[in-house]
Amino acid sequence: MKYQPGGSLIPLTPFHFSPGLLTKACGPRSFWLTSFMAANVLIDVEVLYYMSRNELPLHRSLHTYLGGSAAGLVAGLLMWGLILFLARLMPPTSRWKQRLARTSQTRLLLQSLIAGLIGGVSHVFLDSLMHADMHPFWPITTGNALAGSISVASLHLGLGLLGLFSIFLWLFLRDPRS
Numbered sequence: 001m002k003y004q005p006g007g008s009l010i011p012l013t014p015f016h017f018s019p020g021l022l023t024k025a026c027g028p029r030s031f032w033l034t035s036f037m038a039a040n041v042l043i044d045v046e047v048l049y050y051m052s053r054n055e056l057p058l059h060r061s062l063h064t065y066l067g068g069s070a071a072g073l074v075a076g077l078l079m080w081g082l083i084l085f086l087a088r089l090m091p092p093t094s095r096w097k098q099r100l101a102r103t104s105q106t107r108l109l110l111q112s113l114i115a116g117l118i119g120g121v122s123h124v125f126l127d128s129l130m131h132a133d134m135h136p137f138w139p140i141t142t143g144n145a146l147a148g149s150i151s152v153a154s155l156h157l158g159l160g161l162l163g164l165f166s167i168f169l170w171l172f173l174r175d176p177r178s
């Protein structure tokens, strides 16, 4: 696969948010969408870094299930720390702060780590459908048999529609008191 600046290989991270939006809309309320999104952004920093240096391949260790999972856990840990820090700055009357206070910090950490992990693994899976320069199962095996199994346009269209649908679903299903 040729690399074309501005082409399909640039990281379109927001498309990766769609499965997270759907999970937030239909899944457990405790799903940390922020950690899911942070994991996706963190993994694509790798691509931006190698693009800025004009070095190929663009998808390296973080675009493997091993590296993506590790990045997801790091993102989950960072978001957990950030959210707890921000909660400290909120007034005691904040409903958001009160809701966080009802759950133990360990449980919050676990929730954030799980969301980050899901973000990391789903990122690697979705990217592996597009990018031939990935080795998702490294270090067990190299190569990427899934690359090209769906066209990039179809994948982006599908994820874009899924994202829009999930946002509407979320707005429709959410409890207005929350």
Ligand SMILES: [Zn+2]
Residues within 6 Å of the ligand: 011, 043, 044, 047, 063, 123, 127
């Ligand atoms: Zn990526």
